[in-house]
Amino acid sequence: MFLHYMARYLSMHNESIYERTNIFDSYKPLNMRKFMELLDELLILNVYGSEDDSEEESEDEPQSQAPQPQASQSQVSQPPTLLLSEQTLKYLIKCTSTESVQQQEDYTTPKGRRCSRRSRSQRIEKATLTIGKKNSKVTKRNNTTKKVKVSSMSTTQSEINTLSVDYKESRNKREDPYLLWLTAVMLKKVDRCDEAVDLLVRAIRLQPCYWGAWIELSTMIKDMKMFDVLNRRLTLNxxxxxxxxxxxxxxxxxxxxxxxxxxxxxxxxxxxxxxxxxxxxxxxxxxxxxxxxxxxxxxxxxxxxxxxxxxxxxxxIDNFDLLSNLMYVCDNREEIVVLSKHVASIDRYRQETLCVLGNMYSLKCDHNKSVLYFKKAVRMNPFNVTAWTLLGHEYIEMKNSYAAIVSYRQALKINIRDYRAWYGLGQIYELIKLPNYALFYFAHARELRPRDFRMLLALGEMFERTDRIYEALACYYKALHYDIDGTILFKLAKHYDKFGDNSNQTTREYFNALNKKAMKTAMKNKSDIELNLILSKIYLYLGHHNMDTQHYDKAISLAEKCRNLCIEMEESTSHCLEVLEHVSALINEVEARTGSDNNPGSTPGAKARRFLFAL
The missing domain is CATH 1.25.40 (Serine Threonine Protein Phosphatase 5, Tetratricopeptide repeat)
Known part of the structure; x- marks a missing residue:
C-alpha cells in the first residue's frame, strides 16, 4: 500500500520538477486536484481507515456464503471497518437515539481505494448514517476492530469513553508509519506544518528506527524552544x-x-x-x-x-560536495581534481558529483563551466541548498548580481537557516553600494553564526560605512576573541589612528567615550584589568604596524601609551609583565632602526605576533 501511494506522489513530484524550462522560473504549480485527492485519501486512510478495503478484499471470498439478515431500524447493526473518531461516535449515538434512521442515498463507489472521488463530508456521512443498511465483513485487516453495539435509548458517557479508547487502541494497531510520513510530507507542501509534526511524532513512536521521519521532522523545527518541546514528546520513560x-x-x-x-x-x-x-x-x-x-x-x-x-x-559520495568546498578554500587544486575523477567514476549524474565538478572548474577560474554544472545539480534536485548557494557564489564572480540574488533567495526558501545564503546576499548589496540592505542580511548571518569572526567583521564594516562608529567598535571587539590572522586588530588600529591620535581634542574625547562604552558592551563580564589588557594589546599592535610602515615617532608614542596602561594595572600579573616585555622590545627595535639606516633590523618575531592574537 505504501509503495502504491509513494509511486503516485513521486510521479507528481517529478512532473513539477522536469516541466520547468528556465531554472530561474518559479516552480510550476502541481496539479492541485490530483494532489488534494491523494492527500485526502491518505488522511482518510490514516485517520478514519479505508472504507474500500473490506469491499476489495471481500471479492476474494467465495460467493456461496449465506447472506446475513438485515438489521431492523430500531437496532443498530455492527459498524463497518471504518475507524471512528470520538466526535463521529457522538454523532452516531445521537442519530441512533431516534426512532428510525432515515434512508440515505446509496453512493456508488468504484472498487479499490478511489474514495477521494467523493467529497470528504459524503464519505463520513455514508460511514455514519448508512450503518443500518450495510453489514460489516470481517477480513484480515479489520478483525482487530472492536464491534460496537449501542442501544437506542440507554447510552451513557462511560460508553462513549469506552468506545473512544477502543478506537484509539485499534487505530494504533492499524497505523502504518510510512504512510504517516508520506502524509506529513504532503501536508508540509500545503503549509499545514502543525498537523505534519503530529503525524511524524506518531510515525516515530510506531517505528523509532525510521530515519526518514526524523529527518523530515528536523526540517520543521523553527527554534530551540520548539526543539525542546519535541524532545519531551518523543522521550519515553x-x-x-x-x-x-x-x-x-x-x-x-x-x-x-x-x-x-x-x-x-x-x-x-x-x-x-x-x-x-x-x-x-x-x-x-x-x-x-x-x-x-x-x-x-x-x-x-x-x-x-x-x-x-x-x-x-x-x-x-554523500556530502562530498562539502569536501570539495574545503579543498576549494584550502586551494588544493590537485586533490580536488583527484576527487572529481573518483566521484565521476562512481556516478557522474549524482548531484554531489556535479557540485564537485563545479567547484573544480571554479578553482580553475572557468566560471561558465562551473555555472553549467551547478545548474545541472539544481535540476537534479531543486531542494539542494548547497548547489543554489554555490551557484550564487559563481554569479558574484561573474558580476551577475540579479542571478546571484535569485539563487540565494531560492536557497533561503528551502532552508532559512543557511548562513551562507544570508552572507552572500549581504555581499551582493555591499557590492552594489546599498549598506543598509547589507546590514539586514549580515545581521541574520551573524545570528546564525555568532562565533564566526567573518560575520562580525562584515557587520562592523557596514556599520562603519553608515557612520555608526559605536556599533562598529562593538562588533570588532566581539570578533576579537575569534580573530586568527590579526584582521580585527588592524581594523581597531585604524580607528585609533583615525580618531584617537590624528584628530582634534573634541573628536578624540568623543572617540574615547564611544570606545569605552563599546568595550563594555561587547566584553560583558570583563573586569577593568582585562579591558585595559585588551586596549594595551591594541596599542602594541598599532605600534608594530607603524614601525613596519617606518612611522617611528608614532610607534614610540603608542609604546609609551601601552606602558602607562600597564603601570595603571597591577604589575604583579603575568599578562602585564609580558606586555611590558614586548613594549621594551618594541622600543629597542625602533631605536635600532632609527640609529642605523643601513641596518634596519628584522620585522617583529612570530612570538610577539602570537602574543598579540592570543586574546
Whole structure:
C-alpha cells in the first residue's frame, strides 16, 4: 500500500520538477486536484481507515456464503471497518437515539481505494448514517476492530469513553508509519506544518528506527524552544532511543551548536556498539561539524575524516560536495581534481558529483563551466541548498548580481537557516553600494553564526560605512576573541589612528567615550584589568604596524601609551609583565632602526605576533 501511494506522489513530484524550462522560473504549480485527492485519501486512510478495503478484499471470498439478515431500524447493526473518531461516535449515538434512521442515498463507489472521488463530508456521512443498511465483513485487516453495539435509548458517557479508547487502541494497531510520513510530507507542501509534526511524532513512536521521519521532522523545527518541546514528546520513560540521540545531534549541527553535537557523536563512537566504529554516517557528521567550525585545525580534521570515509566505503559520495568546498578554500587544486575523477567514476549524474565538478572548474577560474554544472545539480534536485548557494557564489564572480540574488533567495526558501545564503546576499548589496540592505542580511548571518569572526567583521564594516562608529567598535571587539590572522586588530588600529591620535581634542574625547562604552558592551563580564589588557594589546599592535610602515615617532608614542596602561594595572600579573616585555622590545627595535639606516633590523618575531592574537 505504501509503495502504491509513494509511486503516485513521486510521479507528481517529478512532473513539477522536469516541466520547468528556465531554472530561474518559479516552480510550476502541481496539479492541485490530483494532489488534494491523494492527500485526502491518505488522511482518510490514516485517520478514519479505508472504507474500500473490506469491499476489495471481500471479492476474494467465495460467493456461496449465506447472506446475513438485515438489521431492523430500531437496532443498530455492527459498524463497518471504518475507524471512528470520538466526535463521529457522538454523532452516531445521537442519530441512533431516534426512532428510525432515515434512508440515505446509496453512493456508488468504484472498487479499490478511489474514495477521494467523493467529497470528504459524503464519505463520513455514508460511514455514519448508512450503518443500518450495510453489514460489516470481517477480513484480515479489520478483525482487530472492536464491534460496537449501542442501544437506542440507554447510552451513557462511560460508553462513549469506552468506545473512544477502543478506537484509539485499534487505530494504533492499524497505523502504518510510512504512510504517516508520506502524509506529513504532503501536508508540509500545503503549509499545514502543525498537523505534519503530529503525524511524524506518531510515525516515530510506531517505528523509532525510521530515519526518514526524523529527518523530515528536523526540517520543521523553527527554534530551540520548539526543539525542546519535541524532545519531551518523543522521550519515553525519560530514556532516549539511540536514533533519538542521532536526531538531537543532527538538529544541533543545523543550529550551529557544534560542541554539543560533537560530544554526542563521540559518546556514541566510544560507548556504543562496535558497529558504530565503522559506520560512515557518524564519521561524515563529525566531518560536517568540524567543517562548520571553519578553523584551520578543524578544516584539516574534516578533510582527514572524509578521507577515512573513502577507505570505509569507497562507493559512498554523500556530502562530498562539502569536501570539495574545503579543498576549494584550502586551494588544493590537485586533490580536488583527484576527487572529481573518483566521484565521476562512481556516478557522474549524482548531484554531489556535479557540485564537485563545479567547484573544480571554479578553482580553475572557468566560471561558465562551473555555472553549467551547478545548474545541472539544481535540476537534479531543486531542494539542494548547497548547489543554489554555490551557484550564487559563481554569479558574484561573474558580476551577475540579479542571478546571484535569485539563487540565494531560492536557497533561503528551502532552508532559512543557511548562513551562507544570508552572507552572500549581504555581499551582493555591499557590492552594489546599498549598506543598509547589507546590514539586514549580515545581521541574520551573524545570528546564525555568532562565533564566526567573518560575520562580525562584515557587520562592523557596514556599520562603519553608515557612520555608526559605536556599533562598529562593538562588533570588532566581539570578533576579537575569534580573530586568527590579526584582521580585527588592524581594523581597531585604524580607528585609533583615525580618531584617537590624528584628530582634534573634541573628536578624540568623543572617540574615547564611544570606545569605552563599546568595550563594555561587547566584553560583558570583563573586569577593568582585562579591558585595559585588551586596549594595551591594541596599542602594541598599532605600534608594530607603524614601525613596519617606518612611522617611528608614532610607534614610540603608542609604546609609551601601552606602558602607562600597564603601570595603571597591577604589575604583579603575568599578562602585564609580558606586555611590558614586548613594549621594551618594541622600543629597542625602533631605536635600532632609527640609529642605523643601513641596518634596519628584522620585522617583529612570530612570538610577539602570537602574543598579540592570543586574546
Amino acid at each position: 525519560n530514556e532516549y532511543h539511540w536514533m533519538h540521540l542521532l536526531f538531537i545531534a543532527h538538529v544541533l549541527i543545523e543550529f550551529q551548536i557544534i560542541d554539543r553535537a560533537v560530544k554526542i557523536y563521540n559518546e556514541i563512537l566510544n560507548s556504543g556498539h562496535d558497529a558504530f566504529q565503522s559506520w560512515p554516517y557518524l564519521h561524515s557528521q563529525l566531518a560536517i561539524a568540524h567543517h562548520n567550525k571553519r578553523g584551520k585545525n578543524e578544516i584539516s580534521y574534516s578533510i582527514l575524516s572524509f578521507s577515512n570515509i573513502i577507505k570505509l566505503d569507497p562507493y559512498r
